[in-house]
Amino acid sequence: MPSAPSRVVNVPVNQIREITQLAWATPDSIVLSIGEPGFPVARHVLEAGMAALDRDDTNYTPNAGLAPVRAAFAERFSRLSGVAEDPSRVFVVAGAQQGLHLALSTLIGSGDEVLIPDPGYPTFTMTVGLLGGVPVPYPLVPHHGFQPRIEDLQRLVTPRTRVLMLNSPSNPLGSVFDHDLTRELVRFAHRNDLWIISDECYEAFTYDVPHVSPARFDAGGPEAVPEAREARVVTSLTLSKTYGLTGLRIGALVTPPGMEQLLSNVMEATVSCVAASSQYAALAAITGPQDYVSTALEHYRHNRDAATAVLDALGIGYLDARGAFYLWADLSHATGGDVRGWTRRFLAERGVAVAPGTAFGAMGEGWVRIALCGGTEELVEGLSRFPSPPA
Numbered sequence: 001m002p003s004a005p006s007r008v009v010n011v012p013v014n015q016i017r018e019i020t021q022l023a024w025a026t027p028d029s030i031v032l033s034i035g036e037p038g039f040p041v042a043r044h045v046l047e048a049g050m051a052a053l054d055r056d057d058t059n060y061t062p063n064a065g066l067a068p069v070r071a072a073f074a075e076r077f078s079r080l081s082g083v084a085e086d087p088s089r090v091f092v093v094a095g096a097q098q099g100l101h102l103a104l105s106t107l108i109g110s111g112d113e114v115l116i117p118d119p120g121y122p123t124f125t126m127t128v129g130l131l132g133g134v135p136v137p138y139p140l141v142p143h144h145g146f147q148p149r150i151e152d153l154q155r156l157v158t159p160r161t162r163v164l165m166l167n168s169p170s171n172p173l174g175s176v177f178d179h180d181l182t183r184e185l186v187r188f189a190h191r192n193d194l195w196i197i198s199d200e201c202y203e204a205f206t207y208d209v210p211h212v213s214p215a216r217f218d219a220g221g222p223e224a225v226p227e228a229r230e231a232r233v234v235t236s237l238t239l240s241k242t243y244g245l246t247g248l249r250i251g252a253l254v255t256p257p258g259m260e261q262l263l264s265n266v267m268e269a270t271v272s273c274v275a276a277s278s279q280y281a282a283l284a285a286i287t288g289p290q291d292y293v294s295t296a297l298e299h300y301r302h303n304r305d306a307a308t309a310v311l312d313a314l315g316i317g318y319l320d321a322r323g324a325f326y327l328w329a330d331l332s333h334a335t336g337g338d339v340r341g342w343t344r345r346f347l348a349e350r351g352v353a354v355a356p357g358t359a360f361g362a363m364g365e366g367w368v369r370i371a372l373c374g375g376t377e378e379l380v381e382g383l384s385r386f387p388s389p390p391a
Contacts, residue, residue, distance in 0.1 A: 007132050014122050015359035016369075019343050023353035030382035031374070033343075033353040035171065035325065037244035038374045039299075042292045045243060048284035052277040061276050063267040064260075065092025065252075069279045072286040073237065073252040080203065081213035081235075083221050085254055091263050092282070094274050095249040096201050096238035100127050103234050103253055104163070105266050107195050108133045112162040115153060118361030119146070119328075121171050121199070125361070134160070137361055146173045146319055146328070147181060150188050163195045164188070166214060169202040169323025172360045172369035174304075176323040179212050183225060186217035190227035198235045201251075202324035204242040204293050207301050209322050215254065231256030241325075243285040243292055248278040296373075300325040303372040303379055310383040325372040328357075332366030333389040339366055352382040 003009075016033060023029045052058075064070060067087070074087040093099035100123065108114060110132035116124045118137035128135040138153050140146040153164070166185060168177040177185070189196045196214055203211045215221055215235055219228040238251035255263060267273070285292075304321050311318050317330040335342040340356040347353045355371075357364025372379065 007130055011126050011130050012122070014126065015340055016122065016355045019347065019353050019355060022344065023347055026347060026351065026353075028351060029347060030352045030378050032371050032379065032382050033355045033369075035241065035371050035373055036246060037241060037296060039244055039292065039296060041244050042285070042289065044288045045245070045281050045285045049248070049277045049281035052280040057276045057280070059276065061273045061279060063264040063273055064090070065274060066276070066279050066283075069283050069286075070252075072283055073254070076286050077213075077235070077237065077252075077254055080211070081215055083213060083215045085215075088260065089255045089257060091253045091255060091267065092274050092279060093251050093253055093267075094271050094278075095240055096199065096236050096251045097123055097127075098249070098271060099236045099238070099251050099253045100124070100197070100199070101131075102263065102266055102270065103197050103236065104128060104131055104133065105270070106259065106262050107197075107234075108162050111160060113158060113160045114163040114165060115156060115161060115194075116165045116361075117148065117167055117170070119172055119357060119364040119367070120165070120167060120360055122359050124165050124167075124199075133162075136161070137363070139363055140173070141363065142319075142330075146170075146175050147177070148185060150184055153185075153188055154192075157192050157194075161192065161194060163197055165197050165199070167199040169206055169211065171202065171324050172326050172355065172357075172364070173319055173328045174321030174324050174326045175319065176206055176209050177212060178209070182212045182214055183217045183223070186214050186233070187225045187227050189232060190225065190229075194232065196233045198233055200235055201238045201241055203237070205297055205300055205325060206323040207304065207321070211323070218256070220257075234259075239282050239285055244296070245278075245281065245285065248281055250274060250278045250282045300372050303374075303376055306376050306380055307370060307372060307383055310380055311386070314384075314386055314388045316386060316389065321372075327370040327372055329368050329370055329386075330366060331368050331386065334387045335366050337365065339364070339368065343368065346385075350385040352385050354382075
């Protein structure tokens, strides 16, 4: 068989999928390793998708998506972020992962470097490498609350650096960037002539703190920084988490002016367009009743509080989750410097799957990510099986 190119061979295994698939094959296991919302999709959303199929609305759509769907994404983004956005710069994509691939395909070439959070979502690294780019991790460390530091980023910039990847609320950390940090990150990107890809997939879920979009500080934003002479922020959105539509593969990219034709060309060369039925379901989700979102937010907050109560009782450290629906916990006392191996043993011996911190980068060694989106009883039972630190 012909050999695959190195950029394909070297794409790393996604350790989240690795442990989750083992858990699915393990009878009676408690699966806390994957971020799959547990609520049924709202009926009006399902009916909108089914109605599109019933009327045989199964043809191609424009590369960038149906006009009403683009307008709905633009209105929602404008309302929640405070950034007025033109629907012409919104591209409907097949989930945030395809949006990430589309954005990076447009912004980087072979050998170009992308600054990626460590710990950070694994497909950031996977996608950059698959496209022939070079992922450059920037460290997020416990003693700084796992928040980016400008001095760390500056040390990593080279003439090949093209993109700064940001993610707030964070998967896996549950951390949220505040107003001042977000502004400074945008200033840093403009000073160094970098694009920003802002992953805001969990923007609907924050706890007692606001979500602040970097687009606020970009050129054209209401608080544009002095360095912002032209827009550089590409915002990635999804409905997978917000409305529980993980399998419909629907999201959006909000792009700076001037990228429209390039993105359309790249979209045509990858997936052409998103299925019409998914787009009509998305339209119903964005414009219809928002009960699902408010119910999910309160459930995730309740689960966060229940989970931290268990960890407190066991004496296990964790990062205070201010957003998303994950809890980042310190199991270094038990993992022996191999958290990936420990999660496999813990599943085999105690029947509980959590994502190893190394799924998200080298800085995650000793830590685990706990998904808070399932049932409370199962969550509490699974965490109660964690080993306590030695006295």
